[in-house]
Amino acid sequence: MSEDKKPSGPDLTAGVTLADFKDGKLLGHVGGEDVLLVQAGGEIFAIEPACSHYHGPLAEGLVVDDTIRCPWHHACFSLRTGEATRPPALNALAVWEIAQDRDRIRVQRKRESPKRSAAYRNAPTPEKFVIVGGGAAGFAAAETLRREGFAGTITMLSNDGAVPVDRPNLSKDYLAGDAPEDWLPLRGEDDYQDAGIDLRLNTNVAAIDPRARRVTLGNGDSLPFDRLLLATGAEPVKLQIPGAEQPHVHTLRSVADSRAIIKAAASAKRALVIGASFIGLEVAASLRARKLEVHVVAPEARPMQKVLGSEMGDFIRALHEENGVNFHLEDTVERLDGPRAMLKSGAAIEADLVVVGIGVRPRLALAEQAGLAADRGVSVTEYLETSVAGIFAAGDIARWPDPHTRHTIRVEHWVVAERQGQTAARNMLGRRERFDAVPFFWSQHYDVPINYVGHAESFDDVAIDGSISGKDCLLKYRKGGRVLAVASIYRDLDNLKAELEIERSRG
Structure with missing residues (x-):
């Protein structure tokens, strides 16, 4: 904490009571660090109060069971461990020990953070996993494989010249000149080496052979795989008019x-x-x-x-x-x-x-040439597995069965791609984890953020609560009487509640 910023709220080492809480939360401090107390069920937790994504205020977030969700971009954290359980947050939050004496709650020492890259070294069953794509889905998959204890080789093939970056920033703060370039990388180059992830930039993939379980690179080299994730993303639609190829x-x-x-x-x-x-x-x-x-x-x-x-x-x-x-x-x-x-x-x-x-167009050529089933995207099961066992797809190319709309959908959202990368990684390890997350995206226009949850390819009507012109509103997009999606401006908590409602309506 900077010297000119005063600690928030009461000194939590001196103790507080539940009467001091507001809506189940209390922001205070331990020494020079801000700490958020959260009541969840019959337990009290102490956690770092700022989301590790863009530092959203978790005191304004939503508590669901033993987790807390960020009001800005819907990242989710375990209150018990501080672990980032849902993107777009990647890094865990600090947590503190709690002592309760009758009605008095005191915050004690901070827990030690677990070592991020050590778990995979002692994990069983080495295998060869290949990820094609260096975007949100590919990055999230590689990181999740190590966090889940996978000890085999991970080769990540990216045709980009840059390490995986926070792509939403490219059209927002970075392009506007409000964010430095060193904010862009999701991890530094050394982090991939430390985690044993073989990240190959400027690398094109020419073909995939599902039977031989090999990937052929643009330079003629080939790589064997036991499991493969296709996360090739999308590319901008090119303007087809005279003069479109000019350098400006x-x-x-x-x-x-x-x-x-x-x-x-x-x-x-x-x-x-x-x-x-x-x-x-x-x-x-x-x-x-x-x-x-x-x-x-x-x-x-x-x-x-x-x-x-x-x-x-x-x-x-x-x-x-x-x-x-x-x-x-x-x-x-x-x-x-x-x-x-x-x-x-x-x-x-x-x-x-x-x-x-x-607009953008999904990069489907590799999947189609390999004979994978496709329908305006790579067709995958609820486990994000393609028509060929052991080959998975995630991100902008994946068309999956959505349990809420009851249709197969393909969504070009950053957070969806990250969450699919995580689910695909666990299923590459043999889990049977359904992908049923509610799609979410945000868009920023000057000082106005727009949050959107759900998916409505079409809608019959829009129910508006509040004032759009007053920048204080919640819009529900309905079809056949069902709410398919919700958009909001400065109704962050309501947007989180809408996301939870859509989640719980699935089945």
Whole structure:
């Protein structure tokens, strides 16, 4: 804790009573460290109060059994051990010992943190596991395998030149200039070596042979595997118009892409964003933070109406317009003549930086060439196993049977990919763990965060509680009378409760 920050609440070593708690929680301090006391059932726990993801305030979170969920991005922690049990958090929280004397509760010493990389060295059954992909799902799988005690070899093949990074940051704070580059890596390069994970960057995979259980690399080398995880992710849809290959035209998926846009923005004055997707509008907000004039061209009447509905779409447009973004909706770019974008409407926009955000396409070629069953994604069971035993798929490519919507779905969300990577890893080890997590994503637009849980490919109506324009609302997306998804602005606890309600309605 910095010297100029005072400790929070009471001194917990002196003792408190349950009467001091509010809604089952009490924020205090031990020495110079803040500590959160949580009542769960008949027990009291003492835990670090800030989420290890983006430091969300757990005092405002939701207690479920003996866990606590972060209000910002729905990470989950064990109150008993501090372990991060659900992404996007990766690191455990500190926990303290509790002593109770009648009605007096005192916090004692902090428990020692378990050694992160030691467990796998003594684990049984060495085998060869290969992970194809260096994104959220592949990273989470590799890390989970070691945490679960897997002692065999783990080879992680990534065609990216950077170690796995916190990709949501690439269109948000990092692109806006508010986050340093050293925040991006999920782990440092030394961590992979320490954990015995053979991470190979700039490595292309040419083919997978399910019968021979071998992966052929782009350079002709091959690797045997006992279990394989396909986590190849998605790639941006390319703009198919004249002039789209010019050097000032960019897409955003990787660290290199984000760096290139930042470099171009340094000398640009006007930017054109093609597409009013979540990524496109987050890019627009980030470029406005860099003081560029920004124009957005998109074919729909309202941004993000298909996902969030007309009322939220109107609000998002107004929010961006208040921050200086110029919209050209119900229009498309037909060609790029140097810096001039010619629109279908006949209008022209001069822009020295163009960012294309018209969606992504799952990378399915490897799976299809290997003969794996596919249907607008790699078809997997509830255990994330493909049509070939011992080969699993997770992340943006996986289409799985969702128990709530009762359909097979494919979702392109960061947190979903991380959670699927964890489940796939456990099932590669022989578990039979169903993937039934409720999809979750968040999007940031200036000072407005939008949290969304569930999955509604379509909906009949939207029930709105609160005020969208007042940035205090909860929206329920319903079809046939059933709530399929919930979105919110500054209703974090309600959003967590909605997630739990959807979880408990499954079956």
